[in-house]
Amino acid sequence: MxxxxxxxxxxxxxxxxxxxxxxxxxxxxxxxxxxxxxxxxxxxxxxxxxxxxxxxxxxxxxxxxxxxxxxxxxxxxxxxxxxxxxxxxxxxxxxxxxxxxxxxxxxxxxxxxxxxxxxxxxxxxxxxxxxxxxxxxxxxxxxxxxxxxxxxxxxxxxxxxxxxxxxxxxxxxxxxxxxxxxxxxxxxxxxxxxxxxxxxxxxxxxxxxxxxxxxxxxxxxxxxxxxxxxSIGSDAVEIALGHPDGPDALASAQEAALGRLSGIDGIMTAEPSAAGIAVAVADAHAAVPALLRRLDGDGVRVTGLTMREPTLDDVFLRYCGRHIRAEEADRPLETGWW
Ligand SMILES: Nc1ncnc2c1ncn2[C@@H]1O[C@H](COP(=O)(O)OP(=O)(O)O)[C@@H](O)[C@H]1O
Ligand SMILES: [Mg+2]
The missing domain is CATH 3.40.50.300 (P-loop containing nucleotide triphosphate hydrolases)
Structure with missing residues (x-):
């Protein structure tokens, strides 16, 4: 090049x-x-x-x-x-x-x-x-x-x-x-x-x-x-878990799921969330197949999965210490090309 x-x-x-x-x-x-x-x-x-x-x-x-x-x-x-x-x-x-x-x-x-x-x-x-x-x-x-x-x-x-x-x-x-x-x-x-x-x-x-x-x-x-x-660290993977009705059913599904994830490479954090568990991984695209393989079966049912990648907003925040948008609000827009 x-x-x-x-x-x-x-x-x-x-x-x-x-x-x-x-x-x-x-x-x-x-x-x-x-x-x-x-x-x-x-x-x-x-x-x-x-x-x-x-x-x-x-x-x-x-x-x-x-x-x-x-x-x-x-x-x-x-x-x-x-x-x-x-x-x-x-x-x-x-x-x-x-x-x-x-x-x-x-x-x-x-x-x-x-x-x-x-x-x-x-x-x-x-x-x-x-x-x-x-x-x-x-x-x-x-x-x-x-x-x-x-x-x-x-x-x-x-x-x-x-x-x-x-x-x-x-x-x-x-x-x-x-x-x-x-x-x-x-x-x-x-x-x-x-x-x-x-x-x-x-x-x-x-x-x-x-x-x-x-x-x-x-x-x-x-x-x-x-x-x-x-480079700023992690993607969020939100995994919804199916469970029977009942007061402690979600909690026990979460416990079972979290137990199965222990020891998988690349998982930064894993914790209970509203509908199941939330997992932070370095690269969601790379990690999701392994997550699903490990979770599937025996009392754990995955009913949904969403990934959220960080945005360039998150990148700007990390490296420059503030959001671009907040800055915008303080300054008049330039007009014209040059
Ligand atoms: N002709 C100029 N005279 C004095 N200061 C200028 C002039 N043009 C730009 N600046 C200042 O230089 C900085 C960078 O401006 P600019 O290159 O227009 O930034 P951007 O295009 O990223 O908004 C700003 O602080 C701006 O006020
Ligand atoms: Mg400009």
Whole structure:
């Protein structure tokens, strides 16, 4: 694998405003995004996400540290970096009096994509974004969702090495958000390296192969969503037990079940719960078959089983000492893209 984005010890200090203190927005950030990855920067407002994207996209200068994108230094080779990247949904001016296809062709010519290659790329993108049937319609007649898909396509015409998306679903209704998620997954699967920022846990969890959790200009922890959730310790498995009627029947079923679980590897805790027993294990998917094998039979009847994995919320809480959401409530929402 090769690094498409390579960032070493990036620092950004914004100078003090009138009477204020300088703001250390990035306090030494280091990470790598590999080709083909869907990489996420997850953190609350003010964490430094937009600052990072702006530096990588050559729209702002770092105070110190190095960053390369597609092998090019963002400070020394800014013009070539700009050609190598895509910035999604930067409210490019879609031309209402041109068709969807014409819009893409126009952007492609601006990027100097050679004509035969451009035709093929535009066909590909119209297909990928579900706009093939509407390709000849004027963009002025497009729905909001269609415009968004065309916006995404315009960022991809020149086959960027990486597509940057800064909080792409901020402010969208749930239905539009889910539609956009599907579009982003399709773009990623078609081979584009993705760099997305978000403060939505679920979004990072659903979309990203790997996530860096950022807080106050630093990366608190990074990894795959699955590893991060696992790293904080345990999954909860709730096992409901069938039992005859009677005052002590549940208690004796619980006692029997707990007795059978003693000595199984990977069980962190096991205790009675409202409908049966609750078991904490390192990895529920791995542990459940063994749990069920051990419990089944002779006076113990399993009537239900639910697993709850930790969420990235739990991860943020563990590493940053508070919930992302509580933070959100205290700060005004940013508006706009940059
Ligand atoms: N142009 C600026 N001048 C001064 N401070 C800024 C500027 N842009 C951002 N900041 C500050 O830098 C920090 C990080 O901001 P930002 O990168 O926008 O975070 P995020 O995108 O994660 O919400 C915040 O404290 C913010 O107030
Ligand atoms: Mg931001």
């Amino acid at each position: 090769s690094a498409v984005v390579d960032v070493v010890d990036l620092v950004k200090v914004y100078p003090a405003g009138r009477g204020g203190e300088p703001v250390r927005a990035l306090d030494g950030i280091t990470f790598v995004v590999e080709a083909g990855e869907f990489f996420g920067f997850l953190g609350p407002n003010g964490a430094g996400k937009t600052t990072t994207i702006r530096i990588l996209a050559t729209l702002a200068r770092a105070t110190s540290g190095q960053a390369t994108v597609a092998g090019l230094d963002v400070a020394r080779d800014a013009a070539r970096v700009r050609v190598a990247i895509g910035l999604a949904m930067q409210t490019v001016a879609l031309e209402n009096l041109l068709s969807g296809r014409e819009n893409l062709e126009m952007i492609g010519r601006l990027h100097r994509v050679p004509a035969p290659e451009l035709r093929q790329r535009v066909d590909e993108l119209l297909e990928l974004m579900g706009l093939a049937d509407a390709a000849r319609r004027l963009v002025g007649t497009y729905s909001g969702g269609m415009r968004r898909r065309l916006d995404l396509a315009t960022a991809l015409v020149h086959r960027p090495a990486v597509l940057f998306l800064d909080e792409p679903t901020e402010g969208l209704d749930p239905q539009s958000r889910m539609a956009l998620w599907e579009e982003l997954v399709r773009i990623s699967r078609a081979g584009t390296t993705m760099f997305l920022t978000t403060h939505y846990m679920e979004e990072a969890d659903r979309l990203c192969d790997r996530v860096a959790i950022v807080d106050a200009g630093r990366i608190a922890v990074e990894g795959t969503p699955r590893d991060l959730k696992r």
